Amino acid sequence: MKDRQALPALLQGRTVIVGLGLMGASLAKGIKDLSAAAFVAGLDRKEQPIFRGLEEKVLDQGAVLSTQEDSVRSLIQEATLIILSMYPDGxxxxxxxxxxxxxxxxxxxxICGLKGFFLEEAQRILPEGVEFVGTHPMAGKEKSGYEYGNGEIFLGANFVITPTLHNRRETLDQVRAMARELGFGRIREVExxxxxxxxxxxxxxxxxLAAALVNSWLGTEDVISFAGGSFRDVTRVADINSALWAQLFCYNSQALSGELRRFSEILDELAQMVEQKDRPQIEAFLTQAAERKxxxxxEGDRYDDGSRTR
Amino acid sequence: MKDRQALPALLQGRTVIVGLGLMGASLAKGIKDLSAAAFVAGLDRKEQPIFRGLEEKVLDQGAVLSTQEDSVRSLIQEATLIILSMYPDGxxxxxxxxxxxxxxxxxxxxICGLKGFFLEEAQRILPEGVEFVGTHPMAGKEKSGYEYGNGEIFLGANFVITPTLHNRRETLDQVRAMARELGFGRIREVExxxxxxxxxxxxxxxxxLAAALVNSWLGTEDVISFAGGSFRDVTRVADINSALWAQLFCYNSQALSGELRRFSEILDELAQMVEQKDRPQIEAFLTQAAERKxxxxxEGDRYDDGSRTR
Incomplete structure (x- = not known):
């Protein structure tokens, strides 16, 4: 077993994870996989994931938000790293x-999937000396909840750090080292x-697109009998956490609606080529996609071969 | 090793596969996996896949279309089953x-992925006593070519038979039995x-959608660093055989362009909800998709658990 001192600097103190859903639980489990000596506490609105975490020794301590405020505050106060693993709203x-x-x-x-709307605001609220780092671990599953958490979902996945002027280089490097240790692959910093x-x-x-494709089915035939791998892949993520994603879509309203409009124009162009049975144009369209893909x-493979740390 | 007599009736005679690309090769390999005693011959426009097939004992005989017409005709003449595994055009x-x-x-x-435009015509051309059965094995890979062929791509996959008035019940049942034996899961008949x-x-x-999403990228950022599982899954099949799919899109012009137009309307509706940050509507949209998916x-799981034959 790794000593606590062998852990990346950011994990050598007291880590508190807020929100023990899929991602929070995966982080807790991933950290404990690195070393059972790591200190990890969990906060959640529900008791259930905290009990499970304590039972499974994924958590060293835990407290329920709102109902156990004294314990919550003392865990927060003593924390060296607090990972906010909750919906953007929270x-x-x-x-x-x-x-x-x-x-x-x-x-x-x-670890929220969107940054622009709250990073500056969070730093503005916080007292001096408390640093806020935005990150986006690009890992997940269709399923949500503590029980689906697993440190292995991070292996080789992308990890994005979104620094602001308030961040110190040293902290960003520590976050990067932690992500590397947890098994993430490509780690990028971007505005x-x-x-x-x-x-x-x-x-x-x-x-x-996955959700819209699923919703666009009007037929009465049993879709499943006609589904190949392409249909299963394209629709996989339609089994979505709709409350979370509705928030994300709204917070990213401008960029996303722009993408949607542009995509639907491209689709109209393709529809026109198909209507006119313009085979050379369709083939050129598909060839462009195939070459790019x-x-x-x-690029993805080259990277995957070289940089995983476990 | 299975005796030839233990094979499904349709495979007990002389099987000739025309076109040794991914699907033709997979069928040849899948049949030989059932029994090395099965007779399988291959025809192709190129020599290479035939050589490979003979070397690997996936083929018992082979001939090159156009340049070895005598052998081609004698294989065709003696065939009891001819599997046409070529582009729709051919x-x-x-x-x-x-x-x-x-x-x-x-x-x-x-085994072509489209049926409406040629099944009646094929039967009209053929002399009486030669039956033509349309099937669509819903298996595949992003890659094309003999070397990627593998009988395992059929395991649990859907298999659709498209009978016409010219087909005999007995033949359809034999095709069904063969598909079952090759490992296909759900087998359906449909007009x-x-x-x-x-x-x-x-x-x-x-x-x-996969091709259009790949083509719609205008940014300069390195996409791969920001891609999670959802992006990889939705774009997987963008690495497409563009010549084949341009044919399929044209032959299915009416149905496909209708789907594309309808989908782009749904996307415009979603874009509007996102523009207006209408969270309840977006959530309802996503919930509908999640429930359906x-x-x-x-339904898919229930089926997969019960019906695979190997």
Whole structure:
């Protein structure tokens, strides 16, 4: 077993994870996989995931938000790292509520899939000496909840850090080292607004398209008998956490609606080619996609081969 | 090793596979996996896959179309089952070219992903006593070519048979038994035109959406660093055989362009909800998709557990 001192700097103190859903539980489990000596406490609105975490020794301590406020505040106060693993709605609430409780030197890190709308605001609310780092671990599952949490979902996945002017280089490097240790693959730093624009394309669009394709079925035939791998893959993420994603879509309203409009224009162009049975144009359209996709696959593979740490 | 007599009736004679690409090779390999005693011959326009097939004992005999016409004709003449595993364009050409060569009692079976435009025509061209059965094995890979062929791609996959008035019940049952033996899961019979309409949704749409999403990227950022599982899944099939799929899209012009137009309307509605940050409506949209997808998953799972034959 690894000593606590062998852990990345950010995990050597007291880590508190707020929100023990899929991602929070996966982080807790991933950290404990690195070393059972790591200190990990959990906060949640529900008792159930905390009990499970304590039973499974994924958590060393835990407290229920609202009903066990004394324990909550003392865990927060003593924390060196607080990972906010909750819906976007909850992040600013949490930061405001406990702004007087955080100790100087504590690092807050969120893992929300959107950044632009709250990073500056969070830092503005926090007292000096409490740093807030925005991150976006690009891992997940169709399922939500503590029981589906698993540190292995991070292996080789992308990890994006969105620094602001309030962040210190040292802290960003520590976050990077922690992500590397947890098994993430490509780790990038990018400006928060730019992150949100790219994410509208790489994350929100696939979810929107999957949901729209599922919703667009009007027939009476039993779809499942006619579904091949392409249908299963494209619709996989339609089994979505709709409350969470409705929030994300709204917070990223401008970038996402732009992508949606542009996509539907491209689809209209394709529909016209198909209507006119314009085979050369359709083939050119598909060839462009195939070449680009193949290049992306190669870039992804090259990376995957070299950089996993476990 | 299984005796030839233990094979499904349709495979007990001389099987000739025309076109040794991914699907043709997978069928040849799948049949030989059932029994090395099965007779399988291969025809192709190129020498290479035939050499490979003979070397690997996936083929017992082979001949190159056009350049070895004597051998081609004798293999066709003696065949009891001919599996047409070529692009849609080639099927009617082949049937016309060899119409005098087929022997009475020979079954022709195509595996093309579209049916409506040629099944009646093929049967019209063929002499009496030569039956043509339309099938659509819903298995595949992003890659094409003999070397990627593998009988395991069929395991649990859907198999659709599209009978016409020219087909005999006995032949359809034999085709069904063969598909079952090759490991296919759900096997359905459906009228050819209905097949094409459903397929526009379950197969052509996922491919069109994947290609359009890849093509819609305008940014300069390195997409791969921001891609999670959702992006990889939704775009997987963008690495497409563009010549084949341009044919399929054109042959299914009416159904597919209708689906594309309808989908882009749904996307415009979603774009409007997102523009207006109408969270309840977005959530309802996503919930509808999630519920439907979960139901389909359950139906798929229930099936997968019970019906695989190997």
């Amino acid at each position: 992040i600013l609430d949490f930061v405001s509520r406990y702004r007087e409780t955080f100790s100087e030197g504590t690092v807050l890190m969120d 928060p607004r730019e992150h949100d624009e790219v994410i509208a394309y790489t994350s929100h669009m696939p979810h929107a 193949e290049r992306w696959n190669r | 099927i009617l050409d082949f049937v016309s070219r060899y119409r005098e060569t087929f022997s009475e009692g020979t079954v022709l079976m195509d 050819p035109r209905e097949h094409d309409e459903v397929i526009a949704y379950t197969s052509h749409m996922p491919h069109a 979960e139901r389909w998953n359950r």
